[in-house]
Amino acid sequence: MTRYAMVADLRKCVGCQTCTAACKVSNATFPGVQWRKVLDMEVGEYPDVQRVFVPTGCQHCDEPACVEVCPSTASQKRDDGIVTIDYDMCIGCGYCTLACPYDARSIVREATWAYAEGPTEVEKARFDPRMLGVAQKCTFCVDVIDTGVAQGLTPGVHPDATPACVNSCIAGALAFGDLDDPGSNVAHLLRENRHFRMNEDAGTGPGFYYLWDGEQSEQEEVTP
């Protein structure tokens, strides 16, 4: 089996938002919509404050709350763990946006553009009317993955089979790959580092892991 997952090394992320920009360019999302975003968190109290940058987005959960509640079956989970939305099936009820414990979904009801004068040439070319009035979110660049895999490439290793955010990360903080493959980069990272998953109490089994400390002999799961 294959289980695609994302790993973010919080020690490396510098909050540059390059992944956010790369995602926007790759997926042509409307202004105000970020499928991949980086949270800016402050922990502690002045003067003893630490700043942490946390990349987030759809966590492609094992048991996605969005898929469970979706009345139209537009939201589905593939066998490789990627959660998808059928834009031609979605009715835009918004239930999935409320079920998602990660604020990962948006609904854009009318087209908006970067500039008040109207759409740029690029925006015109990339505009997809199917995206209006339906739920949308990070897809792990599923089209890129599928195309790459069909060509015999390995997601997370070959850029042509890897999500745009991972390819663009200037710090090498983001990694992508197959969790079920013990030799994959993500399996290796999780074996060698302490990690947690966010909002695990929601019980959805997120497929997005955060590294926070180096290797240890026995992995301790940390639950928020």
Add this chain to the structure above:
Amino acid sequence: MSTGAAGYTPHPRLQSSWDLRAASNFIGGGVGTGLVLTATVVAAFGGLWMPGLLLGLACVAFGLSMVFLELGRPWRAVNVFFHPRTSWMTREGVLSLPLFAAGAGAVAVAWFYGTVAAAPLLALAGLCAAGFLYCQAHILHRARGIPAWSESTLRWVMVATGLTEGVGVFLAITAFAQSAPRALALEVALAVLLAARAGLWLGYARRLRARGAPTRSMRAIDALGARFLWFGHALPAVLLVAGWLVWPFAVELVTAAGLVAAAAGWYAKLMIITRAAASRGFAIPQTPTRGRSASRAGARPGWGGGAS
């Protein structure tokens, strides 16, 4: 205009996907199914049931039509029926079909052949109404991104308030048509439901606080709680008792009690859906180690104790 995720803050945010239109479905569905259930029971005892049933069906239809207006792709609304295996929204939609069919059928049969002949259809309408109300309660419960909704005891608050609203409005409908002794059973039922709803509400607020919820939600729940208990429970209870004691104005007082109890339920649902619905936000259990700085306990911003 877009709704849903935006911004870079880890704090819980107020949901913007469901507004007054979605709240209207819970309001119309609650009072509507409450009316249908009450009409079914009243019919079994030979009371006047038809106006209550018809109004109940109209309320459910009103709620569903308001949801239709909120859909991003309303002309695909039929797709709502595609996922009965796990989606409570689908189950709600599926149950609405036999509810309307049985309700309308009961009215038609009773019109031509009498209430006794309509009894099976009335019973079916009552069952569907109960199921519809139960589905609505679960719709909120399964929204795992909103802690104030996913707290399991809210389901029973939703059921209790639907029944209370139904009995309250039914009392108002029949108050002027029924003699006082006949309405007494409904009045007692309203008193019992008011007590149950108040108890369930207190339990919900207590459990939500104990389990933890975004500060924003707790503030809204606390503000609502005081108003809900005093104006939605104490006031109608006083009006009911006054109706029992001040005989010349009994009908007016009992009618007011029913309507106030119902209106309080509508207001509570509106507030729960549009004001108390903060998302989970984001939490990290540990900060990362960086260079010589060690990891420390993380934060859950916007949850009271967390860093903000």
